[in-house]
Amino acid sequence: MSRFITIAGFVAVGVFGLVLAWYGRRAPDRVAPFGTLLDRVMASRAIRITIVVFWWWLGWHFFVVAPLPASS
Amino acid sequence: MTDQSWRPSRHGETGSPTPRVGVAARMRLDWWWIAILVLAGSFQLYRGAPVDGVFFLAAGLALLADAAGWLHALDHYPLPRLHLAAQITLGAIAIAVITFAPQFGLADLITVAVIGATALIVAWRDDPLPSDPAPNREGRDVTLRRALRRSAVLWSAAGIFLCLWELGSFFLAMPSAQADFDHPPLSDLLDPVVANPVGRAACAALWLIAGAAFLRRGRRS
Numbered sequence: 001m002s003r004f005i006t007i008a009g010f011v012a013v014g015v016f017g018l019v020l021a022w023y024g025r026r027a028p029d030r031v032a033p034f035g036t037l038l039d040r041v042m043a044s045r046a047i048r049i050t051i052v053v054f055w056w057w058l059g060w061h062f063f064v065v066a067p068l069p070a071s072s
Numbered sequence: 073m074t075d076q077s078w079r080p081s082r083h084g085e086t087g088s089p090t091p092r093v094g095v096a097a098r099m100r101l102d103w104w105w106i107a108i109l110v111l112a113g114s115f116q117l118y119r120g121a122p123v124d125g126v127f128f129l130a131a132g133l134a135l136l137a138d139a140a141g142w143l144h145a146l147d148h149y150p151l152p153r154l155h156l157a158a159q160i161t162l163g164a165i166a167i168a169v170i171t172f173a174p175q176f177g178l179a180d181l182i183t184v185a186v187i188g189a190t191a192l193i194v195a196w197r198d199d200p201l202p203s204d205p206a207p208n209r210e211g212r213d214v215t216l217r218r219a220l221r222r223s224a225v226l227w228s229a230a231g232i233f234l235c236l237w238e239l240g241s242f243f244l245a246m247p248s249a250q251a252d253f254d255h256p257p258l259s260d261l262l263d264p265v266v267a268n269p270v271g272r273a274a275c276a277a278l279w280l281i282a283g284a285a286f287l288r289r290g291r292r293s
Binding site: 006016 | 109263291
C-alpha cells in the first residue's frame with residue numbers, strides 16, 4: 001500500500017503538470033502557457049543557470065552515475 | 073512588454089558604474105536561486121554524492137560571484153552559430169553514444185560532460201530579450217502579468233511538491249531494503265527504464281530536447 005501511495009504521488013504531479021500545460025494553452029489569459037512563463041524567467045541569468053544545472057544533473061544522474069545498491 | 077525587472081542592470085539605471093546598487097539589486101533577485109543551488113549541493117554531499125554536490129555548489133558560487141559583479145567580463149562573448157541540421161546530427165550522435173556505449177562508462181561521462189559544458193556556456197551569456205508585438209497595451213500587460221503570476225505559482229507548487237515527495241521517499245527508504253521497496257524514490261522507478269536500451273534512447277532524446285528548449289527560451293536567438 002505504501003508503495004502504491006508513493007508512486008501515486010509521482011503520477012499525480014505528472015498528471016497535474018500535463019493538465020496545467022493543457023489549461024495554459026486553452027486559457028492563456030488565466031494561466032500563462034509554460035512556454036511564455038519560461039520566456040520570462042529564462043531572461044534572468046540566475047534562473048537560467050539554475051534550471052540548466054538541474055536539467056543537466058538529471059542526465060548526469062541517470063546516464064553517468066550507476067545507481068547505489070539498496071539498503072540491506 | 074519587455075519586463076526588465078527580471079534582469080536589473082549591473083551598473084544602475086544610467087549605465088554608469090554604481091556597483092553597490094547593482095550588487096544589492098542583483099542579490100535581491102538572485103539569492104533564492106543561489107540558495108536553491110546551495111541547498112541541492114549540500115543535500116548531494118549528505119547523500120554521499122560529492123561530485124554532484126560540487127556541481128551544484130560551484131554553480132551557486134558562480135552566481136554569487138556574478139551578483140557581486142566579479143564576473144562582469146563574462147557577460148557577453150561570441151558564440152558560434154550552428155545550423156539546425158548540425159545540432160540535430162550532434163544530438164543524434166549523443167543519443168547513439170548514450171544508448172549503445174556501455175552504461176555508466178567513460179563514453180557516457182564524456183558525452184554528458186561535453187553537453188553540460190556547452191549548455192552552461194550558452195546559458196551564461198546574456199542575450200537581448202525577445203521583442204513583444206504589442207509593448208504598450210496596459211490592459212493586456214495586467215492580464216498577462218496576472219496569468220504569469222498564476223502560472224508561476226502553480227508550476228512552482230508542482231515542483232516543490234515533487235521535490236518534497238522525492239525527499240520524503242528518500243528518507244523513508246533509508247532504513248532497509250523493504251523500506252526502499254515501500255517508498256521508492258523517483259530514481260528507483262526510472263532506473264529500470266534507463267537500463268533498457270530503448271528506454272535509454274527515449275530518455276536521452278527527451279533530455280536533449282528539453283535542454284535545447286530551455287536554452288532557446290527567453291532570448292532572441
